[in-house]
Amino acid sequence: MSAREINVVVVGGSWAGVKAIRTLLNLVQSDYPNLRVTLVERRAHYFHITGAIRGMVDPSYAQRMCIPYDRMFSTAGIPNASHTFIQGTLAQAHGRFIDLESGQRIFFDYLILSTGSQYHSLPVVQSTHYHEAQELFASMRASIQRAKRILVVGGGAVGVGLCGEIADHYPDKTLTIGHNRKHLLNGDLADSFASSAEKKLTRMGVRLMLGETVMPSPNSPRNFVTPDALQVFTTKSGKTIECDLAIWTTGGRPETCYMSTLAPSNWERPLVDAVRNRIHVRPTLQLDDDLYPHIFAIGD
Numbered sequence: 001m002s003a004r005e006i007n008v009v010v011v012g013g014s015w016a017g018v019k020a021i022r023t024l025l026n027l028v029q030s031d032y033p034n035l036r037v038t039l040v041e042r043r044a045h046y047f048h049i050t051g052a053i054r055g056m057v058d059p060s061y062a063q064r065m066c067i068p069y070d071r072m073f074s075t076a077g078i079p080n081a082s083h084t085f086i087q088g089t090l091a092q093a094h095g096r097f098i099d100l101e102s103g104q105r106i107f108f109d110y111l112i113l114s115t116g117s118q119y120h121s122l123p124v125v126q127s128t129h130y131h132e133a134q135e136l137f138a139s140m141r142a143s144i145q146r147a148k149r150i151l152v153v154g155g156g157a158v159g160v161g162l163c164g165e166i167a168d169h170y171p172d173k174t175l176t177i178g179h180n181r182k183h184l185l186n187g188d189l190a191d192s193f194a195s196s197a198e199k200k201l202t203r204m205g206v207r208l209m210l211g212e213t214v215m216p217s218p219n220s221p222r223n224f225v226t227p228d229a230l231q232v233f234t235t236k237s238g239k240t241i242e243c244d245l246a247i248w249t250t251g252g253r254p255e256t257c258y259m260s261t262l263a264p265s266n267w268e269r270p271l272v273d274a275v276r277n278r279i280h281v282r283p284t285l286q287l288d289d290d291l292y293p294h295i296f297a298i299g300d
């Protein structure tokens, strides 16, 4: 008699989700042939998100950043037959099934949520189709190419990396990075690394405005400023920065609104942190609630 199928649904196929799926598919090959793995992902392809800043200046790189999911798993040497890919967006999570925006309902024995963060100020990172991604990359590259004075707002890893890419490709542009802390990189990395990044960017001609909070302008919210038109941004302390293109790299935010349909066993201990939108998990990455030992949240 064959063992009952165990349905594992993974939502979100980026760094964390892909790692989980590869691990599960290896289990299918060995001890758990009855595992059925389903990936639900709103994109049609794996998007190499960490390469996005290079794609903003290098067209040949941008073209290689989207990998169709079927090819991705087959190149790992794992037969495609053992998993299913559904392109769709999780709308509501329930204890034993999920509902997609399309209306499709998918039942699971185990659910792995790896939906990461949303970067609303970087539309290309949000793109869902290959052609859409390429168009957005092309439009960003054109804006960067046209602009004479560029302001990057946010000196975390993405802002620092983007400044490096722009300064390297376009050494003649006037480039400023505005960051609300005293040092770049937010203390996520060693102080010596931050100070080395500051020195390198300065050597490349980038102007550092540290300890300055750049305010969004009424005409230009946290997104691209109209190129070829002078924009003046003000910092909280009253300094002004002139540019014709501003790029906001002020971080991502988890979007976990699909969790609102999952009731906690104790309303005083919600499943999601209301301020940061993060899902509370145990060290095992299971939801921090005895009702849901079969639901995990991983990654960002």
Ligand SMILES: Cc1cc2nc3c(=O)[nH]c(=O)nc-3n(C[C@H](O)[C@H](O)[C@H](O)COP(=O)(O)OP(=O)(O)OC[C@H]3O[C@@H](n4cnc5c(N)ncnc54)[C@H](O)[C@@H]3O)c2cc1C
Binding pocket: 011, 012, 013, 014, 015, 016, 017, 040, 041, 042, 043, 049, 050, 051, 052, 053, 088, 089, 090, 091, 114, 115, 116, 117, 118, 119, 125, 157, 158, 258, 298, 299, 300
């Ligand atoms: C431009 C950029 C450069 C970066 N560079 C680096 C770097 O050099 N080094 C580094 O360590 N980190 C870097 N990061 C951060 C890094 O990308 C994240 O830490 C990492 O991607 C997190 O992986 P994740 O799988 O948890 O989530 P994400 O990569 O955010 O992936 C979440 C996935 O879930 C999908 N999804 C989301 N919601 C739904 C839904 N409701 N239904 C279905 N699918 C959904 C998304 O489409 C996406 O594919 C960078 C980030 C950016 C934006």
